Amino acid sequence: MPEGDAVFRAARRLRAALEGETLTRSDFRVPRYATVDLRGQVVESVGSYGKHLFVRTETVSVHTHLKMEGSWRVFHCGQRWTKPRVAARIVLGTAEAEAVGFDLGLVEVLRRRDEHTAIDHLGPDLLGPGWDPAEALDRLTRAPDIPIGVALLDQRNLAGIGNIYRSEICYLRRVHPARPVGEVEDLPALVNEAQRVMYRAAHGPPWRPLVYGLAHRPCRRCGTPLRVDMLGEKMPRNDRVSYRERGIYYCPKCQVPPV
Template sequence: MPEGDVVFLAAARLRAALDGATLTRSDFRVPRYATVDLRGQVVESVGSYGKHLFVRTETVSVHTHLKMEGTWRVFRCGQRWTKPRVAARIVLGTADAEAVGFDLGLVEVLRRGEEHRAVDNLGPDLLGPGWDPAEAVARLNRDPARPIGLALLDQRNLAGIGNIYRSEICYLRRVHPALPVGEVDDLYALVHEAHRVLHRAAHQPPWRPLAYGRAPRPCRRCGTSLRVEMLGETVPGYDRVSRRERGIYYCPKCQVPPV
């Protein structure tokens, strides 16, 4: 699943292509919004919040989430698309460019005054101007018994971390991903590490993983073979065997498991 840095960079590409331009093409290939027509409207801004992306005109905010497979790509007018046309969910065009959202997991057209509804439940944005580490720590501490590897994925705590970066952050701080939040020695340092990692990935890409995807290769600190294990929790509202589980990578020597 694309993480906060990918969405941040996608917003930057769309901003370069659309910001300040008048839309000459507006094609929503989602039944609920098939009649939406933004032609003639000026794109006032493009931005991101965590894993959410917004293209704003004077009247609406086009809210998208990439989920697992989604991507935004920008083409010159007339240029052949690099993904199948059937995968396109939104096409926004100007006199010079076409921005195409392929395989988007979520498409929503909101009135400008309603955009907050998409992010009100989220924690502080790791890549946003309003990043607040104290608020992130306070949100993590609301559930001190929860494993830190799960708490970092919860966008209600801090927005932008996915499966890759939770492994990287825990590895860099030498914190085992199953360690309860309340037992992390320096939660502020871990939150600052999260900000540093995401900021580095977004502003000096690409990020080259130190732990994620490297099992069973040796740890770059101690040489111990890295491991990958499933870390999940029961999904509220489902039966007792339903679980969200995703692989997390760690060093069994540098990141001592909880007792």
């Protein structure tokens, strides 16, 4: 699943192509918004919050979430698309460029004044100008018995982290992902590490994993073979609670498992 850094970079590409430009093409290929026509409107801004992306005109905010497979790509007018046309969910075009959203998991067209409803439930954005580590820390500590690896994925705590970066952050802080939040020795340092990792991934060269996807390879610090285990998280669904498990990568020597 694309994480906050990928959405941040996608917003940056769309901003360069669309911001300040008049839309000459508006094609929403989802039934609910099939009649929406933004042609003639100027794109005032493009931004992201966690894993959410917004393209804003003077009247509406086009809200999208990539979910598992989605992507935004920008093409010159007339350029051949690099993904099948049937995968396109939105096409926004100007005189010179086409921004195409492929396989988007969520598409909404909101009134500008209602945009906040899409993100009110989220914690502070790790890559936003309003990043608030104190608020993130407060939200994390409200559930001290939750494994830190689960808490980092909960977008209500801090917005932007996915399965890759939770393993990377815990590894850098020598914290086992299954350790309860209340037992993490220096939680403020871990929160700061999360922001540092995400910022570097969004603004620097592509992030090279230290542990994620590297099970059985030697730890860079101590040489111990890295491990992968499954860590479950509660998923409310139709008045019932189910569990979804994802892989956590860690060093069994540097990151001592909880008892």
